[in-house]
Amino acid sequence: MTSSLDLLHALRVYEGRPCGEGSGEWSRMRHDARWIGMAFVLSAHTPASAASASAARGRAACASRGPVGARGNGRAAIAGELRMTASVAGGDVAADMDESGLFVKSTPDVLVSILQRKVEEVKALRAECAADMENHPVALRMKNKGNYPRSKAFIKALSKRSGTLSVIAEIKRRSPSKGKIGEIKYPAALARTYYDGGASCISVLTDGPGFGGTLDDLRAVVKEMEKERGNYPPPCPVIRKDFTIDEIQIAEAAEAGASAVLLIVAALGERTKELLDATHAYGLDALVEVHDEKDLEIAIKAGAELIGVNNRDLRTFNVSLETSERLRSLMPEGKILVAESGISDPGDAWLLRDMGYNAILVGEALVLAAEQSAYQKTGYASTSFNQCKGMLRAFRSKASTEFASPTEAMFQGADEGAKETLGELAMLYILVNENGWEKRAPLVRCAGASKLQFER
């Protein structure tokens, strides 16, 4: 049964006692963490049918700092509803390799041309190393392969309690699909903006021709982050985002200070495992990127710990979050899940969090937001109001589209927690005696709403 109550009437009642909006008591309530806890109790107590209806509408209930038990139950109920049934596509993957054995036959054309370029880059780097085996830092690093302990810094930075969404913020000047995105004159300054906005990790595209990046960008970002060593939050570990086809690129990434590299299954096919093992042998973590069921099967078989679902179809450049949703149900337990590409709306971030993604990887939207703010004169780091930071905080906030406007969350730079995010949101228990309602019912007030809706 759904009922609605006039908001002002509801607000005047607190634990059965009258309470006026604006009174000391009311403001105390709003800042009382216990009220935030109740938001989730609401969803945990929501009848299954209502939970599934809400999940089907793509809105899961508001997360909270509430009692862990209640929170867990609520989330499980909702995640259960979001799970879709589908089976992993089978097929003989090895037969899918091209004659060179290097690329998968089905590799999208745009990727093939980039990979051909990578083959040349790798050849050049190998020649450089061969010419100076005793001194070349990459050659020296390769000699010591297998002796680098894994710090798992990248994985750890993304391993937060369930229901918490981390952001991997990307430094990306342009892309084959979008053309120019931003100038990013000072990658270190942009990295600092990301850090200040609460990013957990930073991704640096180091491919020059396709994405306008360099390995020096990565070095500058690592150096900037090192300044935060010993502070809280700790430095963001950095991933080298490139098209890895050979272990020498992994050694090079490690040498430049990266904590992780990207491995794209659409490019590597069955070689994914070989490169994943090499990544670990250099002490790094790997983000293993998949786009469909077949990629995912390979990633899982290879033993990927960190799986990224790219929502961008590299054949058509179409972006659809449906890819993340579809593949989510096929993910084994215990993996760290990252949704990648095309995320610009906090509402989408909240949805991905509710699907069970641990992190999102965002490039374009953050770069554009940062540059727009930067053009307000002063440069990324010193801009007092930086829309990019607001966007990052809104992505991370534990809000729901049911209770908050994603756009507003973004402009207000809402921080973690529904309370902070929604500003106006408050939860209260209320004794309702009309219409035979006797039990305490949790209510939610949200900004701009004039009615409260609840079910029992």
Ligand SMILES: O=P(O)(O)OC[C@@H](O)[C@@H](O)c1c[nH]c2ccccc12
């Ligand atoms: O800028 P976007 O749409 O937020 O996407 C970021 C990131 O996912 C994208 O840059 C990316 C995902 N996988 C890649 C592989 C190579 C190069 C780039 C990518």
